Structures are given as structure tokens and as C-alpha cells.
Amino acid sequence: MSAVDASATGTARTHATAATARASRGRRLVARSRLAYVRGRLRVLGVVAPRAAGAEAFALWCTLPGGSGRRKDDRPSAGEVVELTAPRGGRVVAESWGEGPVVYLVHGWGGWRGQLGAFVAPLVDAGHRVVAFDAPGHGDSDPSVLGPRRGTLVEVMEAFEVVGARFGDAAAVVAHSMGTTAASMVLRAGTLRADRLVLVAPNHDFADILADFARTLRLPVRVQRQLRAALEEFAGRSLSDFDLAPLGADGQLPQTLVVHDRRDKETPFAVGERVATAWPTATLVTTDGLGHQRVLRDAATIELVVRDVTGPRDA
Template sequence: MTMPTTLAQHPVARLRARAQLLALRASFAVQDLVSPARASARALDLWCTVPSGAGRRKDYRPFPGEVASTRTSAGHEVVTESWGSGPVVYLVHGWGGWRGQLGAFVEPLVAAGHRVVGFDAPGHGESAPGELGAGKGHIMELLAAFEAVSTEHGPAAGVVAHSLGCTIASLVVHDRLAARRLVLVGPPADFSARTHEFAEAVGFTERTRSRLETTMEQECGRPLSAFDLAPLAVGDRLPATLLIHDQFDKEAPYRVSEELAAVWPTATLLTTLGLGHQRILTDPEVVAAAVGHLTSTTGA
């Protein structure tokens, strides 16, 4: 999901972004009243627009790895990069991200005797666009990308995932991939809750939001509740998991990890202060904790 933000710090840029958001809300208010069907189609297009913030394009890879590519079941290209040798640890980026964002984990994992495999989902990073074309994407493409990569590279000693990648990683590990450990950094709120937040942000009512949710479920071939994280942990179907979340994360509410830690029997929570949603990926203590969790031979 993406929408106009005020990420830029320059006052003129902030005013321009605010004006754009107000105009967007006004137009959605009219469409919501006159034609909820058209409003929901426009909302879906906005939802599927891949964000392009500078923080999501930062590259923290310590040195070049072996670059290759694979294809999803739908035939879309997925660029992969691997470093080192040994038991595999996968890096799973989030919405609008790419493999370079998680590059700070590469060197210590390689030093610990692991082969690290990162990838770019269709429409992300260096991969070709997906079925919706340039600048667009959807969650099923991210899911198919990790499925394809993990099928090619095999069982995992661990997975490090960020943001929406936490949902992707948890689903793939729950359904098909044998993995010994998970690290989930800044996991997102449930999809249904996010559609309500989206509706409030851009200015349409429940009649449009419910149509949007129905269309999303049809496109995904499953209810949005199938992407909820908490139910995946029922019955010990997920391995020992370290949740890492900043208390002041503005993109993924900290309460998500608090609630998950309370109901997830194999999870523990590491809380950070002031690292936000992006800088948390390069903090030395966060990286050390993640690597320590993945390489530990004891319980979570």
C-alpha cells in the first residue's frame, strides 16, 4: 500500500504533499458518494502502487554476492543474490523494499558459517515488473517470489524478514518451507485493519472499503484473514521466532509485536527505541541479536 506522505523535510515539500493529500481525499469523497465501485477500483490501483521512498532503496550489502535469477510459477523474474556457504538463511524484504535493505545481516551470517540468500520480488529492486506493470505489485507476487526462491535453494537454517516480508516469510514457513529459526523485524498490522486505516487516510467510507476488500480477496483467492500472523503460530507450526520492533515505528505499529508475543508460544520480543521502521535494519545491536538468535542452539 502506498499513499502521499510527508517524508520530505523541506517545508515547501511538506505543504505540497499535504495539498496533494487533501485533493486526493476530496476526489475520493465525491467518488465514494457517486460511484463506490469506481472508487474501490481506484483505491485498489493506489493500494497496488509500490512506494519508492529513498529509505527503501538504500544498499547495505557489504560486498557483491553471486547474482542469478529464478522465475515464479506465473513466469515472473526474481533476481537473487547469495553469499557464503553452509546452511541457508533467507532475507525477505517488505513492500517497496529490496534485498540490499537487509545487507547488514550478510557479513555476520557468512562469518557464522551460513549461506545467505536475498531476492527482489517482481516489481521490486532489480527484478522485472509483475503482472500489473511497472510501479505496481501485490502481495501474491511477493509470496510467489519467496516460494520460488526457497524451492530452488532448499530448507532454511533461518529467515530474516522485514515489514510485509514478515507476513510472506511466516506464510511460506508455515505452509511449505522447513526453517529452524525466524527473525521478524517490524511486522505489519493485519490486512483488514490496514484497509480501514487506508480508507480513513484517503477519505472513503465503508461502502467503498468493503468493495475494496472483496476485490482483494477475489484477486488473492483467499480471505484477508489468511494473512493474519497470530493464527499461524497456533499448534507450534512456526519455529522459534525473534520479534524485533521499534516502539516509535510509524509504518508498522509496535502493538502488533506486543500482541504477537503474548499469543505466540515460540516467540520473544526485542524492543528498540528511536530506530523507526528502516534504521532498525542496520543497528549493530539489532543485527547481533538477530544473528545470535539464528545461530543459537538453545531455545528462543
């Protein structure tokens, strides 16, 4: 390539970089404007119509996050797809690969089954049938009862129970982020049994999540109360019932591997430490630099999880 060609290429790259930076700044400005509008609207509603403000906050809480990381597809190939019926109506899409003792993969908030696809081939090679599914509102399943682009933890749990009824008890469950709470709740309820449990980047307690949400939207106290009441009414139980650390503190959940990255920006590393300390059945494994999503594709982490799932059981 000539010097002129090199210069032209460099100029084009500079222009492309500048255009990308401008687009990124534009998106940030739009996001800030939207947030300012929502804050202002909820502040006014909190004064004149607290119930309406609570309902609007509830809808925002149940809105699924975007982001390409949650839509990555790491499945090695297409598996056998089945469609099941969710308790509140609509299709739950499940996919399976291989034969042998079942290992379930449970995605997190805003994710889908392909996000944990890197675990499929190693687990199949180790002699397992791997089953993954999309909760209502996620992936290829039908929308939540709350409508498109919405979801609830309760519906994730219900979908897991439906899939578990179809494929049976498990050798292991591997769950990510908010899916760790869904999986732990289902196992705790006894509707599905598993010999092993793997919690990758477990989520915070719901009081902490609610506090972060309220700070972000600057919700007045009475709107926060309305939101909490709406959440508990939908779930049919207290939000504190979903806190992970107490769920397995009595040793009634299976032998558990907790995997958490020190630089996770979505769920603090301290959460994984707290769960591993509270559960007598749990062991903590720490990674560094993989964050919240890349940990699901890291070869060393996957090897560790497969080794744990396939290792000898405690007497």
C-alpha cells in the same frame, strides 16, 4: 580562516538551510494537494461509479511507497546473482553469499534485498549461505502483474516460494515489516521449512491497515467494501488469513525471535508484543530509538539476530 570567511560560511549555511526548508514546505503542499484531489475524486466516484472507485482504491493500495530508507544498500559486496521466473511471469532477482546452511532475508513493502544487507557478512562469517531476493515490483526484479511501481503481498510470497525451491530449506529466515507476513505464510503453508524465524518490525493486521488507508483517503463505506472484495479476489482468500498473530498461535511455526522498536512510527510496538504473546514459540526483544528502518543496520541488533540464528536448537 578569517572572521570574514567564517561569516560568509555562516551566511551560506543559513541560506542553504532556508532553501531546504522552503523545498520541504513545497513538497508538503504538493502532497496535500494530491491527497485532496484523490479524496475528492474517490468521493465522487463512490457515488456515481462505486466499482470504478473500488478499482482505483485497489490500484492506490498496491502502489509502492517511496522513501530513501527503503532503497538503502547495505550489502558488503556483490554476491552471486540468479534470475528466476515468477509464477505470474517476469524475473525474480535473487543474490547469495557464502556457503553452508541457508538463511533467507525477506524485505518489506517497498523495500529490496540490499535493505537487509547488513546481516550478510556476519551470517556468512558464522558459516551460512545468505540468500536475499527482490519481489516483483521491487528492487531489480521485473514489475508486478499490476504494472510498474506496484506490488502485492501475494507476489512477495510467490517469489519467496520460487527462491526457496531453488536454494532449499533454511536454517533461518530473517524478515522485515510486511516481509514478516510473507515469510510466515510461506512457512505455514509448508512449501519451505526453516529451523528459526526472525520477525523484525512485524506489520499490523490487515483490518487495521485497511482502516488506516480508508481514513487517510476518506473512503465511503461502499468503496471500502469494493476495495476489500478486490483485495480478497486477487489474493484468493480472506484478508484475515494474513493476520500474523493467529498464524503461529498453535505453535506450528519455528522458534521465533520478534524484534520491535518502541518508537517505530510505521508499525506500532504493540504489534510485536501481540505476536510474541500469541505465539508460544516466540520471544520478544525490544529496542528503543531505532525506528522502522535503522533497526536493520544497528550492530547490536544484528549481533543478537546472528546469535539467535546460530544458537543451539531446542530438542
